[in-house]
Amino acid sequence: MKKASFKIRRKIILAFIFCFLSVLLFAIFSFESQREIGRRLRLVEVADDLVNNLLEVRRFEKNFFLYKQPASLHEALNHVDRVEALYLKHEPAIRNLSKDKKEPIFYQTLLCYKETLSELQASISKETRPIDKMDFSAPEESLRIIAQSLLDVAGTWAKEERDRIDHLFRRALYLFIAALAFFVVIGIAVAFYISRLFTAPLVRMQQAMEKIAQGDFTPIPEDQRHSEEFAPLFKAFNRMINELEERQEQLVQARKISAIGTFTSGIAHELNNPVNNIVLTAEALKEDFGSIEEQEALGMIQDIIIQSERASEIIRNLLDFSRSEKPEMISTSISSVIGDTLKLVRNQLLLSGVEQKVDLPADLPNVCGDYKSLQQVFLNLFINSIQAMPHGGNLIIKGAMADAGQSVRISITDTGEGIDPEDIHHIFDPFFTTKEVGKGTGLGLSVTYGILQKHGGTIEAHSQKGQGATFLVTLPTEK
Numbered sequence: 001m002k003k004a005s006f007k008i009r010r011k012i013i014l015a016f017i018f019c020f021l022s023v024l025l026f027a028i029f030s031f032e033s034q035r036e037i038g039r040r041l042r043l044v045e046v047a048d049d050l051v052n053n054l055l056e057v058r059r060f061e062k063n064f065f066l067y068k069q070p071a072s073l074h075e076a077l078n079h080v081d082r083v084e085a086l087y088l089k090h091e092p093a094i095r096n097l098s099k100d101k102k103e104p105i106f107y108q109t110l111l112c113y114k115e116t117l118s119e120l121q122a123s124i125s126k127e128t129r130p131i132d133k134m135d136f137s138a139p140e141e142s143l144r145i146i147a148q149s150l151l152d153v154a155g156t157w158a159k160e161e162r163d164r165i166d167h168l169f170r171r172a173l174y175l176f177i178a179a180l181a182f183f184v185v186i187g188i189a190v191a192f193y194i195s196r197l198f199t200a201p202l203v204r205m206q207q208a209m210e211k212i213a214q215g216d217f218t219p220i221p222e223d224q225r226h227s228e229e230f231a232p233l234f235k236a237f238n239r240m241i242n243e244l245e246e247r248q249e250q251l252v253q254a255r256k257i258s259a260i261g262t263f264t265s266g267i268a269h270e271l272n273n274p275v276n277n278i279v280l281t282a283e284a285l286k287e288d289f290g291s292i293e294e295q296e297a298l299g300m301i302q303d304i305i306i307q308s309e310r311a312s313e314i315i316r317n318l319l320d321f322s323r324s325e326k327p328e329m330i331s332t333s334i335s336s337v338i339g340d341t342l343k344l345v346r347n348q349l350l351l352s353g354v355e356q357k358v359d360l361p362a363d364l365p366n367v368c369g370d371y372k373s374l375q376q377v378f379l380n381l382f383i384n385s386i387q388a389m390p391h392g393g394n395l396i397i398k399g400a401m402a403d404a405g406q407s408v409r410i411s412i413t414d415t416g417e418g419i420d421p422e423d424i425h426h427i428f429d430p431f432f433t434t435k436e437v438g439k440g441t442g443l444g445l446s447v448t449y450g451i452l453q454k455h456g457g458t459i460e461a462h463s464q465k466g467q468g469a470t471f472l473v474t475l476p477t478e479k
């Protein structure tokens, strides 16, 4: 048992570890993705800064060529320095993230641009002519081309980074949707798995319990697939079912013995008559042995034989009834079961002054059942009725088809004391009795109920205090 519960715990822990690892994996992926997006965003900022500064450079450079003011050249150089500082500050990141490795060329181009600007500045300061008389068309063209290529590189770079960020965002979104779908599926699967782990065997046990309540003691099949964890529980449960079945058999047998005890006085009386007759006839034969006719003696001996056979039939009936045999479900005539049972209580009926009225149609279909068990059903009911009529009365037994020929219904009605309304719900409970101590065990109706359930039949009681009782027994007809 300990081992089994450990197995269940291990499975649940494994299922949850799996879920936890999946969540962790997803968290790591998203974290990495966010970090990457953050890095790229910072880089886009740098790229934008570069572009803006380069545009400034271009503006001052153009101003210089347009208005020929050395201050503009100076400003342009200042911005070039800023671009250089910016680049050098972020060089490793730029190199790492670059796709086409343009960055070294960018830097060299920047240096070349700076050099050209510085040379231009130097040539102006050396020149003696007024500045507006100087010709800048050659450096102007080369500076324009270099600045444009720098702007292109920085612009492309910013654009590429933006595209990459866009791509990363989309990837993160897909990852989120995929993870969501995955978690939903995994969650449902784990929930199903865990519920199957517990509920499937429990449902099977519940079904088995319901069957037991209906008198079916079939053990739960211990197949490996479902009940690995519950195998020891199922085994114990099946052991309990076997025990219950054995106990039920013992109870039925005990009831038989107790029933015999109940009608012992009747049996004694019934046996007493033939035995008395035998003794009296045998004594008469002995006394008159020499004097009587041979024919008369033979008649007396015949009498003794008949009386002996009667006594032996009574004993055979009793033995038959009390014998413990495995129930055998065969085609059984309810009429003959009732007839034989009435024989057993014949003397009880006589002693109590109860008159029997039997109305069983000859065409009543057979039922599938065990003869002895069914005999016990009716014996319990007859004895109860006789006990309810200590001063005589009527025992009316009627049989008819019911449920459109699907079952046979037997009603056993007596004119006895009847049952209290508050007792009627308990009469089928084991050990429920209203009889004084030593007179009743309270098992008769509970055993009757159990036997009928085993046969797929039912029993109902209808009674009003003081107005007798009717028991309705229904048994499915033989198929």
Ligand SMILES: Nc1ncnc2c1ncn2[C@@H]1O[C@H](COP(=O)(O)OP(=O)(O)OP(=O)(O)O)[C@@H](O)[C@H]1O
Pocket: 258, 262, 380, 384, 385, 388, 414, 416, 417, 418, 419, 423, 427, 428, 432, 433, 434, 435, 439, 440, 441, 442, 443, 444, 445, 446, 468, 469
């Ligand atoms: N025909 C009946 N008329 C009136 N009461 C009845 C009748 N049949 C059963 N009962 C009531 O139902 C109770 C339970 O019956 P059940 O046969 O189970 O036990 P019991 O007769 O008391 O004892 P046991 O049958 O074990 O000797 C009885 O004690 C009695 O009060």
Ligand SMILES: [Mg+2]
Pocket: 380, 383, 384, 440, 443, 444, 445
């Ligand atoms: Mg009884």
